[in-house]
Amino acid sequence: MLPSPSPKILAPKILSPRTLAALAALTALLGACQTRAPATTGSLYPIDYRARHPIALTDASRSLDVFVTGTGHIDPRQAADIDAFLLEFRRYGRGTLVLDMPRGVAPAVGAAVERTGAAIRRMGAESGVGPGQFVVTNYLATSPNLVAPLRLSFQRMEAKVASQCGLWPQDLGVGDAAFSGRNEPHWNLGCATQTNIAAQVADPIDLVRGRPEGRIDTIRRTKNIEKVRNGNDPSIPWRQDGKADVKSQLSQ
Structure with a gap:
């Protein structure tokens, strides 16, 4: 058998400065033909x-x-x-x-x-x-x-x-x-x-x-505390003309 030829290694081709300048100019001309507007970012809607x-x-x-x-x-x-x-x-x-x-x-x-x-x-x-x-x-x-x-x-x-x-x-x-x-x-x-x-x-x-808290009603607070201690309801009943208080009607 004949020996297989060894692979040939190609050396990279070095471009001359004049060629590089020509490629750069061509790239700039091609970029100038781009008509699409550049993408921009802004605030979210x-x-x-x-x-x-x-x-x-x-x-x-x-x-x-x-x-x-x-x-x-x-x-x-x-x-x-x-x-x-x-x-x-x-x-x-x-x-x-x-x-x-x-x-x-x-x-x-x-x-x-x-x-x-x-x-x-x-x-x-x-x-x-x-x-x-x-x-x-x-x-x-x-x-x-x-x-x-x-x-x-x-x-x-x-x-x-x-x-x-x-x-x-x-x-x-x-x-x-x-x-x-x-x-x-x-x-x-x-x-x-x-x-x-x-x-x-x-x-x-x-x-x-917000507004600061106003002055407390000391008399009203004392009466409510006494009602709670005695096991009574401290809330205020409200009434309609000619009818019993609304709170008692709702509880029935």
Whole structure:
């Protein structure tokens, strides 16, 4: 038998610098032909409505329009509105209380505007608003024939939704199959609920932390402890007109 030829070992071919430069240039040209946008990463879609529409504490303006009635007197309805507005200013107001009075109104209304403004300032002084807290300014009425009210305003902290309601960035129908297939809540879901909650909160700080416990009713607590020690029910029975107490009816 003839001996088998030994395998031939091929040495790696070393490319010249000129060849390497040509390959690099060709690779760059081929990469420039790529039309697909580069992949980017971003934040995840917020599923929770509280993350999409958070309630924020903001510094906002509160205002009340007082309309001129009759010869410039304040009727009972507007007097109650002004009293409630002044009470809110004393509790939560910041800075000064501004009274903006119209100018450029009809001559017959001008005197009534002055009397209404004087009545408002008098009500403010009677409710505890000091002279340094009351600022009177003027604004030009757009037309003498339009009703131009006197406007009270001040700054206070309010709770508001940081985002804008009524936005629909995705199609809820078949137009956006990718979004519909993920079965995710749409962007506007929960915005109205968050807005209503923010509008109903009297003190925005309640959204940040709870209130401390108030003073205990020592007399009531002592009586309840005595009832428990004597084996009696410490709860309070409540009654309806002409009927037995509701608690006894429920136990039957």
